Amino acid sequence: MASGLGRYLALRAVNSIIVIVAVVLLTLIMFGPLVDQQLKAQIEMEVRQQILKGGAFGKYKTPEEAKRAMQKAIEERIKALGLDKPWYIRIWGDLWRTLTFDLGTSWVIKSDSGSSKVVNILLERIPRTVLLFGTSTIILLVLQLLLGAKAAATPGSLFDRIVVLSGLLGYAFATWWVGMVLLYLFAYLIPIFPAGGMVSVPPPQDPLHYALDVAWHMFLPVLTILIVALGGWAYVTRNLMIGILTEDYITTSRAKGVPERKVIYYHALKMAAPPILTQVTLAIASIFTGGLLTEIVFSWPGMGLLYWDAILSLDIPVIMGDVYFTTILIVLANLTADLLYGIVDPRIRLGTGGATL
């Protein structure tokens, strides 16, 4: 029994690693030339300053001689750093360094604690993003199941129509636009929520107040994500459920005398769970992207806002690090969904049947 699930998970894990390596490799190829350029310019500047400042300028009789010496020094530095070798040789070293979390130092951005190490900057940001994204995803999942199942129980009813309509409407909205509208309404017109950030300044001291303060700051960003994603998800659940409710085994349940509530929320929803999880797996990346945009709108100091800051200041090591960690998070989220899939669907767990694979 465990071997089926184990093999399935092992396969998924191998897939995940391949995805991570491929993403890092692609980013390195894209940003590699830019980094080279930047590094070379930096070296040139440093050498020039060294020679000018160190009073060594007087040693050279002619400007040409000084220039040649400078050129030589630059080339030596470049050679020492290995920058003279072609990119397709150097990239493997970079790949290895990135994968082992040796992400170097940032060019501009510093962590809240003042560190310039990219890893430190990111480690500070990740929990904040996970908090926002995880909370939204869990609320999304629970609400979608309940709303979708309720709508499917009475197709064509007013409730059902509202779910369908809000699904299509929400899907058509842009995350950042909804965020701005909410900010305008509830932070400016009726200022009952903060306009941004994660905690008040200064932050409350005792843990309970701190948690409440964070929740208060989180309300509008989470609401934004819900408005955009919930309707669509509930709509998908509803359609799945309507199909399932016409199946023979549902008729069997009803014929057995199972109460209608249990038929819908247990027998039918149990069958809807695996495909819904598939849908969640596919949607995780897009919610995540939506989450990153939401962070920017609400100045939530997570990985999304970090992207924005890093792009504005062209801080390439930070961008690369952020891409790497974002990839890892998405892959981990997918892996979790896969694990849950294996748990809710015995056909996967036991490795037989497999009609739905």
Add this chain to the structure above:
Amino acid sequence: MPVLDVDDLTMYYEIPFRGFVRAVDGISFSLEKGESLGIVGESGCGKSSLAITLMRLLPKNARIIKGRVILDGINIYELPEDRLRKEIRWKRISMVFQGAMNALHPIIKVGDQIVEAIMLHEDVSKEEAWKRAGDLLELVGIDRSRLDNYPFEFSGGMRQRAMIAMALALNPDVLLADEPTTALDVIVQAQILKLIKDLQRKFGISLILISHDVSVIAEMSDKVAVMYAGKFQEFGSAFDVFLNPLHPYTKGLLSGVPSVKGKPRRLKSIPGAPPNLLNPPKGCRFAPRCPFAKEKCFEEEPDLVEIEDKHYVRCHFAEELREVPWDVSE
């Protein structure tokens, strides 16, 4: 007193702006304890609609126009929903569905499904119910250790056996079997039919068997109803209906069945298709396909008349056509 008494049962499906599909139209019959009734007819003649109407498992657009279903003195259409659920469904009348593949919940353990049926109606502990579920599986010839399996770990025949075990869990008065062997191969089909018949005799259950397969019905039933376009066209004992068919439609159906013992002959079919029940023909519903139809058949609908003792036929010319065999030019 009959266990089940169905009187003028009429159920239409409502199609908004277009009218009604007359799927079950004035069906009457009664069933004694331990008796078996076979209902035979083509696809789309209303057999399965009749089954769900008898169970009161109607979809939202179904309308009961008139008629009664009286089970042991209780009209099931007058019971409130919760009493119907607790006292009638599965306890008094249970069902084995067509499509053995899909009638059990695919991702709930077979044992849990049977236990659920028991515990919904009887106040027993989970252990007790589980033990009874095991006994039931053994009754249908499956090892009790298989309670822990999921339906996808069963073969088609085993699934149908498990379904039968579940249907018998509460000793129902009436068992409704809607195409119970359709998805199975002939050998398994024979085993399942034998099993149903043995258990029916053993527990004195009244059986309603619905099938498109004339041979299955002939083998299993005491009484036979031939259904066409939502109505019984011929009704009587299996002997009368199959050895002495009086309705042209029954004759047509039987001429499509090969005989093992009789002389070899060319099988014949009934040309055409059943009528659209949204706008059924004005006269006899079989008239458009009937080679013997006369003007009267298109004008006036015949009643179900008792032509011989306990042998009912819905045809204007049943007497005249008594000796005329089914014959259509191919």
